Amino acid sequence: MDSRFLETFLIVVACGSLAQAARRLGITPAAVAQRVKALERDVGMELVARAGRRVHPTDAGLALVEHGQRIVRDVSNLRMQVSQGSPVGELQVGAVNTALTGLLPHALKQLRTSAPRLKLTLSPGTSPDLFAKVRSRDLDAAVLVHPPYALPKALAWQPIRREPLVLLAHRSMEGSDPLDLLRTQPFLRYDHLSWGGRLVDLYLRRSRIEPREWIELDALEAMAVMVDRGLGVALVPDWPQPWPACPNLVRLDLEPTAPRREVGLVWHRGTPRQKLLQLLLNVLGVIED
Structure with missing residues (x-):
């Protein structure tokens, strides 16, 4: 199974549209359709159903989504571990709105220079929602307000601003x-x-x-x-x-x-993406009092 085809399938499901998935991937809708068809041939089942311009996963497709996300992330982690030179990998990071506009733009500009092969997905949200997504591992990390209680031992915290x-x-x-x-x-x-x-x-x-x-x-x-x-x-x-x-x-x-x-970065201790998270921490800077 080609991990690129699996990733394309997951993006099609998330977008609900071949055209939108194509724009996100930077390829043509025909190329997206070919990748999905190749994956369907590989697994021997129809994975998406089309209704006009919209697509939705079949029962087999839904089952593949659940396991496919883990596979794609594992492949990304493997690439990161064996890569030489410039860091490579993917991070899914959440941030409260004031961090998205005030903290991250300058930091990400530096990150793009130091790690141009890093792919970053940003998710806005409130601190409680983002914290819950980090705990459930739906996000690798999040820039948010410190919770009004002690953090679980499984999570790490680095203050950025007070x-x-x-x-x-x-x-x-x-x-x-x-x-x-x-x-x-x-x-x-x-x-x-x-x-x-x-x-x-x-x-x-x-x-x-x-x-x-x-x-x-x-x-x-x-x-x-x-x-x-x-x-x-x-x-x-x-x-x-x-x-x-x-x-x-x-x-x-x-x-x-x-x-x-207090605003800071929260993430899971022992994550395989620790090296990438450290790059993010480096450009986010230190506490400002």
Whole structure:
């Protein structure tokens, strides 16, 4: 069985379309169809069924998907282990949105130079969802907020940033006392169920402040835009640039003892992709205080 044909089949199933799979692979739809047909001949069963321009796996195809993903990853790991010179392999990495825009672009530019043969798949998501995918090995690693509990011993953690809470306010409030603004202005709350949002709860309780809440969401960029439009104030971590273009937005510092959101990389200890993950860690840098 040719692993390239198996990988093509898995991509076709994931895309649900020969044309879309072809774009992802950089080949023609006819070449994709030929690879799938060759795989079907190899296993002696029909693996996909076509309905117009869409395709979906047959029962045999579904069974192959479950085992095929493991085979493709094992082949990738083998190539990585025996390769000479430039590292080769594949990493599936998740990241929260602020890391996707603020941390990863510069790091990946360096990674492309040091490991041009590395194939990277990026998956956005919330910290709890990404953490669960790392635990289930659906992702090799993820850049996320540290969980509000001790990590399982099977997982490793490397801090990348510690981001202090700051108060976002409209430019007309620049120079005001942040605590007074929290008590008097409409409050946009960083979702209290999110791991970063729990730090906001901690700070408010410690400061004995009951804000005038009226919007709660887990979307930091959107909160910045709302504050810029004069909808209220918000407590958020000082995430890395770029930020939304908000000419009326100001960031007011809190006291030095205010909580900090720790962002880092989490992965399984003893993974066969440890060498590739170390390359990623190297370009992500060290803790910024």
